[in-house]
Amino acid sequence: MGALVITRDSGPQPADFADVRATNLAVVLRHLRTEAPCSRADIAATTGLNKATVSSLVTDLIDRRLVREIGMTENRIGRPATMLVLDGSPYAAVGLEINTDYLTAVALDLAGERLLSWRRAFTGQAVASLAALARRAVGKLEREGRQVLGLTVAVPGLVEPGFAKSLAAALGEPAYPLLVENDANLAVLAEQRLGASPQTADLAYVTGGTSIGAGIISDGRLLRGTRGFAGEFGHLPLDPAGPVCSCGRRGCLEAYAGLGAVIRRALPDATLSPSEFGPHLDEIHRLAKAGDERVLAALTDVGRHLGHAISLLANLVNPACVALGGHFAVLSPWLIPPATAELEARSVAADCGGTRIVASALDTSAAAAGGATRVLDAIDAGTLPPPLAR
């Protein structure tokens, strides 16, 4: 019954009629993705949609250059018919990501191929820096003849409602849709579409950095919760007698496994200025590879606490895969074994209920790639861009 979302205004109900056209657009796009070239009549015959509906849907798709005609060919029953294929070449989807000391930009085409992947030092004001980077990326793509389908900005933590408005103003109210989303939610979308297990319908992505969050996909869909706060992972309480956390509580995951805490544990003499976190992480990685005992002991302890927190997620949500990003990905050879042991010890279901902990297959631009992925997902679900100017 994968075709339906059961929404419940007064008992379970199928999709709204208003969604039927979007559903049908998505069905036509998918048919063309797998079966093209094919004719309008072929599409009608396979989907059960009537020919007038298919013609109207295809006109919409052609107007938006998502589909194009490639001339006449004989169709199944031998009559000449205009054949259709997917297009989409004139489009690009853009994602930006804010980190403590750098910004990332990624652009994808409709097939998910990278058109650009930039990293820039970030020192100034967030909105102005993002707007400058967005203008450069969009300018480059437009000079290449592409229309930007949308731009999504990944931000850590809870999204401030005014942020998107300020950014839109700084960009001069762009014509393309502008979204701001939690970085963990976007990273898990990218992990699913572009990562190592693209077929996984149940997975989570844990962001590593000074703060820690989780993005969760359950049964193929992003889990958001009633107000969009799902995936609050960094402040899961692990031990009421644990160290004081930046949030004022005790024993949160972040107090054991946030990047600052990891540096404090592994390099007790290091200064803790965020601009030096990158070099410190490189140093920890070097010492771990060299077998430094203090660093290895610190990472084993971090891995245990990470596994404890993952066990809470695994028992409640039962993902097939938990992908580690950020510093957890960099240090994964030393974190995953103790984390997995802790998960095994704390799982109620046998074999951890099928949950595995892996390093993310994406580089540190996962959330930016997820921003672009978010734009593509909307197209694939039948939300078309406006018709192109001719």
Place this chain on the structure above:
Amino acid sequence: MGALVITRDSGPQPADFADVRATNLAVVLRHLRTEAPCSRADIAATTGLNKATVSSLVTDLIDRRLVREIGMTENRIGRPATMLVLDGSPYAAVGLEINTDYLTAVALDLAGERLLSWRRAFTGQAVASLAALARRAVGKLEREGRQVLGLTVAVPGLVEPGFAKSLAAALGEPAYPLLVENDANLAVLAEQRLGASPQTADLAYVTGGTSIGAGIISDGRLLRGTRGFAGEFGHLPLDPAGPVCSCGRRGCLEAYAGLGAVIRRALPDATLSPSEFGPHLDEIHRLAKAGDERVLAALTDVGRHLGHAISLLANLVNPACVALGGHFAVLSPWLIPPATAELEARSVAADCGGTRIVASALDTSAAAAGGATRVLDAIDAGTLPPPLAR
């Protein structure tokens, strides 16, 4: 975009073509639920489905007596047309529930009205007792001229694969679909369809009893996880220095708040035989109402631990509502205030991210009602029963 599930075999994709007919059946059923009486042409005009498709779908629905014709009337454009209305009167959906010392049976009609609600003492062997109760319920419904659409049995904890098979054999391989499901998953379905907040798309149900589980609905859909183990709530670890739990770990929620632990805390002199748990719970309820200080202190402590565990669920899944069942519902006046205070203290998002803790509006047959609901949900999603014998 509520019409689509994005499944990902190779990137996000709309529904399978095989699901299109089920989607369309569901769309026609919903149209009739809200707009009947109406004609086949009306349905085609509103939904964009072609007339031949609508006729074929309506024939299926009539063959199954989910829809019936009520004679000719003028349609919108003044031509006489056969008008259609929903039927469904010849059907019943049945749910059974196993508890420590009793069984429950609930039957619903297609509108969700209760046709029967039974409770029977349970002392013998589970499969034989369930089969006997199922035969009595199905027999009564069939004597009333109803066809049983399906029967779902709610069981606590993880479902044993062989159980459904044994039950089907004990029932003589019945013609109706027989399902066995986790009781918490079924209870949350019932809470959503029949409870106090039927419009809630994000909610959880916590079962109270000797063991504790959670059913979670996220964005209108049951959250199952990769192997169906989602909602493992009773063994969430709250304190590594806590009391030893029946599972062998320390400080699990169940060790503080399971019915046995509550009785031990509130009635230290009581004997702990499961058959006396019911009377003990009544006694705790009586003492709490009378203001007994020891009982009130014990319930405050139980409520705090329950709220701690709910905060883990709230931070990770962000439901609008967590409904308490079983002994938690009975004792809710004394548990909800400390649980809510603990949730507030441990929520990262403001205002608990919108999560409220409430007592379930259903009586102790929530999981049995959920079993029947599960059967109705399948019909509403377009999985029709086989055509009736004529």
